[in-house]
Amino acid sequence: MLQADQLAAIRAERLIFRDLSFTLGAGEALIVRGPNGAGKSTLLRVLAGLLPPAAGRLTWQGEDALLDPPLHARRIAYLGHQDAIKPALTAAENLRFAASLSGGDIAAALAALALAPLADLPARLFSAGQKRRLALARIALSNAPLWLLDEPTNALDDAAVALLATLIATHLSQGGLLIAASHTPLPLPRTTELTLG
Amino acid sequence: MTPFLALIRRELALAVRHGSDTVAALLFFLVTTALFPLAIGPAPATLSGLAPGIVWVAALLATLLPLDRLFGADYEDGSLDQLLLSGLSPLGIAAGKSIAHWLLTGLPLLIAAGPIAVMLRIDPTHIAPLLAGLLPGTLTLSLLGTAGAALVLGSRRPGTLLPILILPLATPVLIFGTIAATTDHPKPELLLLTALLAAAAPLCPLAAGAGLRAAAQ
Numbered sequence: 456m457l458q459a460d461q462l463a464a465i466r467a468e469r470l471i472f473r474d475l476s477f478t479l480g481a482g483e484a485l486i487v488r489g490p491n492g493a494g495k496s497t498l499l500r501v502l503a504g505l506l507p508p509a510a511g512r513l514t515w516q517g518e519d520a521l522l523d524p525p526l527h528a529r530r531i532a533y534l535g536h537q538d539a540i541k542p543a544l545t546a547a548e549n550l551r552f553a554a555s556l557s558g559g560d561i562a563a564a565l566a567a568l569a570l571a572p573l574a575d576l577p578a579r580l581f582s583a584g585q586k587r588r589l590a591l592a593r594i595a596l597s598n599a600p601l602w603l604l605d606e607p608t609n610a611l612d613d614a615a616v617a618l619l620a621t622l623i624a625t626h627l628s629q630g631g632l633l634i635a636a637s638h639t640p641l642p643l644p645r646t647t648e649l650t651l652g
Numbered sequence: 653m654t655p656f657l658a659l660i661r662r663e664l665a666l667a668v669r670h671g672s673d674t675v676a677a678l679l680f681f682l683v684t685t686a687l688f689p690l691a692i693g694p695a696p697a698t699l700s701g702l703a704p705g706i707v708w709v710a711a712l713l714a715t716l717l718p719l720d721r722l723f724g725a726d727y728e729d730g731s732l733d734q735l736l737l738s739g740l741s742p743l744g745i746a747a748g749k750s751i752a753h754w755l756l757t758g759l760p761l762l763i764a765a766g767p768i769a770v771m772l773r774i775d776p777t778h779i780a781p782l783l784a785g786l787l788p789g790t791l792t793l794s795l796l797g798t799a800g801a802a803l804v805l806g807s808r809r810p811g812t813l814l815p816i817l818i819l820p821l822a823t824p825v826l827i828f829g830t831i832a833a834t835t836d837h838p839k840p841e842l843l844l845l846t847a848l849l850a851a852a853a854p855l856c857p858l859a860a861g862a863g864l865r866a867a868a869q
Binding site for chain 1: 655658659661662665666669670729730731733734736737738739740741868869
């Protein structure tokens with residue numbers, strides 16, 4: 456269970472948000488909404504432990520989550536607004552580092568995002584949507600309980616959004632947690648919404 | 653496989669794919685050292701006195717070449733966030749990057765330095781101390797370079813800032829390295845080079861790790 460208590464974030468001496476509190480239990484999804492620049496990405500970076508909060512506490516199962524960043528990192532799968540794809544490597548090779556950490560099955564993760572036929576193709580030949588799917592395959596690969604997705608549907612077509620919905624539904628049904636920042640509505644049954652700005 | 657080894661394997665796989673970038677430092681080393689006999693004349697007496705200095709300066713500059721891409725590429729495409737969230741500590745990431753940088757730059761330079769020194773007519777008794785100095789020397793330079801590359805990350809002109817930051821710190825390595833290869837009793841200098849490596853090994857990854865954390869914010 457993830458609990459945020461009175462979180463605040465400051466970037467470049469500007470207060471992005473403050474007094475942000477929420478609780479998320481196993482199998483629950485939280486969608487962060489708000490206009491451009493409202494701090495959705497900043498919130499996800501704070502939750503990931505990449506940006507220390509200016510105030511407030513983040514707890515995981517009742518314990519301070521950010522006390523040990525490497526331990527917290529193993530709990531999360533983070534999709535940033537950048538895809539973190541190396542153009543020189545093939546799709547399968549791009550996932551190899553993540554797979555060697557989590558022990559996940561690369562072929563299954565690629566298949567979950569309909570990328571199996573492209574596994575041996577260099578990622579520089581991929582379209583924007585295919586790169587996004589490859590970044591999502593890295594999330595599918597991980598066995599982390601908490602997924603933090605920043606605009607996961609960016610550049611995705613309808614078929615890929617449906618694949619993403621299936622992926623998220625499976626993750627939630629296994630007791631996983633999801634926090635996503637998204638402009639477009641995600642096709643999920645039960646979600647809580649958090650509006651910033 | 654531990655995350656640390658996985659990181660080094662990832663770096664080596666990327667280096668193989670970016671082959672031209674990888675051999676650029678070695679080619680730079682070979683070409684610059686080959687220019688000296690052309691510029692100052694092939695007289696063995698002049699060349700042999702200058703040979704250790706030429707090899708060391710060229711090795712130092714060649715080590716700097718790949719540094720601005722060491723973290724730069726990962727920073728720009730978002731991979732740095734994924735590395736920081738891989739469960740490795742920032743210190744571990746920096747140490748892994750240092751080792752990969754040495755394997756891809758320092759080790760090839762070390763292998764090429766012997767033949768190059770012979771080409772520059774170095775006194776044969778000085779070849780062994782030159783190489784014995786280059787081993788801890790290139791390792792120290794890789795560590796210093798990694799720390800510098802992490803600290804300038806996110807600045808507007810990392811390529812300009814990096815040599816200004818690294819070169820003053822690298823001067824002790826250069827001084828002891830060249831003395832070891834010109835004197836008849838190189839042991840004190842070689843021990844000092846090893847001491848520099850022993851100091852850099854824990855301190856540089858620590859500084860680099862702090863730089864990576866700051867850059868990710």
